[in-house]
Amino acid sequence: MVQRLLLAALAAAPLAAVAGPGGPTSSPDTTGAAPTPGLTQTTARSADGLPWYRPRHAVVQTGGGLGMVAAGVGYSLRDRLDLDILVGYVPKKYAGSTLSLASAKLLYSPWTLPVGEKWSVKPLSVGVYFSYTHGTLNDEEPNQYSRGYYWFSTDTRVGPLLGSRLSYALPPTTTGRKRNLSGYYELGTNDLYLISYVQNTKGLSPADILTLSLGVKVDF
Amino acid sequence: MRSIFRNFPLRTLLPATAALLLGGCELLEFSPNDHRSSDEQQDLTAKNLARLAQTPLPAGDTLRFVFTGDSQRFYDEAEDLVKSVNQQAGIQFMLIAGDISDFGFGREMRWVDDHLRKLKIPYLTVIGNHDSVGNGRKAYEKIFGPLNYSFIYADTKFILTDTNGREYNFDGKIPNMPWVNQELRDTSTRRHVIISHIPPQDEDFDPAVREAYVTALRNDPRLAFEMNGHRHDFSIGEPFNDGVTYINSYGFEKRQYLIVTVWGDKQFRLKKVTF
Numbered sequence: 001m002v003q004r005l006l007l008a009a010l011a012a013a014p015l016a017a018v019a020g021p022g023g024p025t026s027s028p029d030t031t032g033a034a035p036t037p038g039l040t041q042t043t044a045r046s047a048d049g050l051p052w053y054r055p056r057h058a059v060v061q062t063g064g065g066l067g068m069v070a071a072g073v074g075y076s077l078r079d080r081l082d083l084d085i086l087v088g089y090v091p092k093k094y095a096g097s098t099l100s101l102a103s104a105k106l107l108y109s110p111w112t113l114p115v116g117e118k119w120s121v122k123p124l125s126v127g128v129y130f131s132y133t134h135g136t137l138n139d140e141e142p143n144q145y146s147r148g149y150y151w152f153s154t155d156t157r158v159g160p161l162l163g164s165r166l167s168y169a170l171p172p173t174t175t176g177r178k179r180n181l182s183g184y185y186e187l188g189t190n191d192l193y194l195i196s197y198v199q200n201t202k203g204l205s206p207a208d209i210l211t212l213s214l215g216v217k218v219d220f
Numbered sequence: 221m222r223s224i225f226r227n228f229p230l231r232t233l234l235p236a237t238a239a240l241l242l243g244g245c246e247l248l249e250f251s252p253n254d255h256r257s258s259d260e261q262q263d264l265t266a267k268n269l270a271r272l273a274q275t276p277l278p279a280g281d282t283l284r285f286v287f288t289g290d291s292q293r294f295y296d297e298a299e300d301l302v303k304s305v306n307q308q309a310g311i312q313f314m315l316i317a318g319d320i321s322d323f324g325f326g327r328e329m330r331w332v333d334d335h336l337r338k339l340k341i342p343y344l345t346v347i348g349n350h351d352s353v354g355n356g357r358k359a360y361e362k363i364f365g366p367l368n369y370s371f372i373y374a375d376t377k378f379i380l381t382d383t384n385g386r387e388y389n390f391d392g393k394i395p396n397m398p399w400v401n402q403e404l405r406d407t408s409t410r411r412h413v414i415i416s417h418i419p420p421q422d423e424d425f426d427p428a429v430r431e432a433y434v435t436a437l438r439n440d441p442r443l444a445f446e447m448n449g450h451r452h453d454f455s456i457g458e459p460f461n462d463g464v465t466y467i468n469s470y471g472f473e474k475r476q477y478l479i480v481t482v483w484g485d486k487q488f489r490l491k492k493v494t495f
Contacts, residue, residue, distance in 0.1 A: 062248060062250075063247070063248035063249055063250065064249070065249050065250070065251055065252055065254075066251075067250055067251065068250040088250075088251075090250045090251045090253070090254065094250055094251075094254050094255070094256055095250065095251055095253040095254050095255060095355055095358070096253065096255060096355040096357070096358025096359065096362075097355055097358070099251055099253060101251065133251060133253065136253060136354040136355050137354065137355050137357065137358065138324075138352055138353060138354060138355070138356070138357065138387055139354070141389050144386065144389045145386065150353065152323060154323070154324070154353055154354040155354075157252065190252060192252065192322075192323050192325070193252075193327070195293075196293055196295070196322070196328065196331070199293065199296075200293070200294070200295035200296045201296075202295075202296045202299060203294075203295025203296040203297070203298055203299045203331075203335065204295050204331060208327075208331060208334075210247060211247065211248075211249045212247040212248050212249075213248075214248070
């Protein structure tokens with residue numbers, strides 16, 4: 001089990017690497033002379049004056065196969081790319097055993113449309129998620145199955161996401177950083193539902209395989 | 221307040237929201253292992269048995285049922301199977317020899333039921349190894365019912381039992397022989413029929429329980445035959461050369477099923493139907 005958690009963490013690491021240091025630090029908003037190499041190495045501050053590793057927002061959501069409740073933190077790149085890392089929980093009575101889920105979501109929202117002074121809408125977010133479930137009952141034990149007996153993983157899921165976000169501008173921080181309180185929905189599915197549909201376009205409908213997430217995101 | 225409800229966006233949003241809330245239970249899925257289901261897609265075994273009890277077989281009529289298995293991830297075929305079975309006359313119910321789902325998810329079990337509830341006859345299932353993956357057993361119990369159960373119809377006791385030994389990592393307790401023996405000891409009916417997913421001659425059947433199971437069947441004078449799935453193809457024979465007949469079902473993807481007709485003490489006839 002520990003090995004699997006490690007594997008899951010390793011699998012999520014490239015995602016974190018993409019949106020982590022490569023993100024805010026490469027922002028072109030800093031003007032003036034190029035920083036000296038020594039300075040970037042020691043401080044590595046991004047345009048908003050925060051170190052790269054400091055999360056930019058907190059997230060709470062329900063559904064989407066990521067938990068009855070899933071909460072976590074995330075990073076944003078140029079207000080378009082979001083990487084959220086969540087920990088989810090499902091009570092025993094809904095799934096047969098208490099489940100905890102670790103998940104990562106990468107979402108790209110190309111447009112932000114202002115609505116009046118305080119409100120704005122991101123009409124389209126597309127992305128992918130990855131999740132690892134801990135706590136399932138009949139989880140492969142050593143030598144239980146021959147190699148490849150089940151071709152799929154019972155615990156690791158990936159899937160596409162499609163959604164929208166509505167944001168309300170909160171007062172900026174003392175350092176002048178903009179902050180939003182946002183509500184979002186995401187429609188998604190997972191690898192196994194998707195393959196079920198692709199092979200049965202007559203016997204299943206696209207609506208059959210959909211999942212819905214509803215959530216709130218706040219910048220801090 | 222009234223003027224608010226005349227407001228156009230609200231008038232369209234309210235029904236949409238209501239629809240979302242009603243279907244939302246399944247759409248707002250907490251995990252693929254989330255087995256919450258609508259009231260009508262819970263306890264399907266009990267519901268189908270209640271339906272079967274409403275149409276008892278008149279004396280002198282022949283017992284006739286459809287036998288199939290392994291519906292897993294074959295939803296196109298499920299639709300066509302239902303159309304075909306609904307055209308058969310004189311059938312009392314359908315039996316599915318396990319592997320209702322492929323990944324042990326409740327949603328898959330509901331997808332299969334979405335099709336099979338269109339049958340004119342009730343259908344009954346037994347749990348398969350794929351239904352046991354992850355939290356599948358809990359989903360199966362919620363949506364269908366017990367993993368071991370029996371019912372009496374047409375002077376025949378049908379015994380359905382979990383033989384998915386490998387899914388319990390061969391703990392020596394599957395199938396549950398005390399339960400199976402107790403069911404076989406029942407002398408209130410003329411015939412016994414036992415149905416399970418993994419055939420005892422299969423490597424996924426717990427080798428430590430094989431002898432006990434095969435011996436119990438051999439010693440039951442009322443046993444007409446034993447039925448399995450798992451192998452996705454039809455076969456009939458006496459693998460243990462002991463006078464006990466074992467019948468294996470087609471998988472849904474083979475686009476064939478069996479109509480089983482039973483009469484007398486142990487006489488039966490099989491008819492293959494292609495759909």
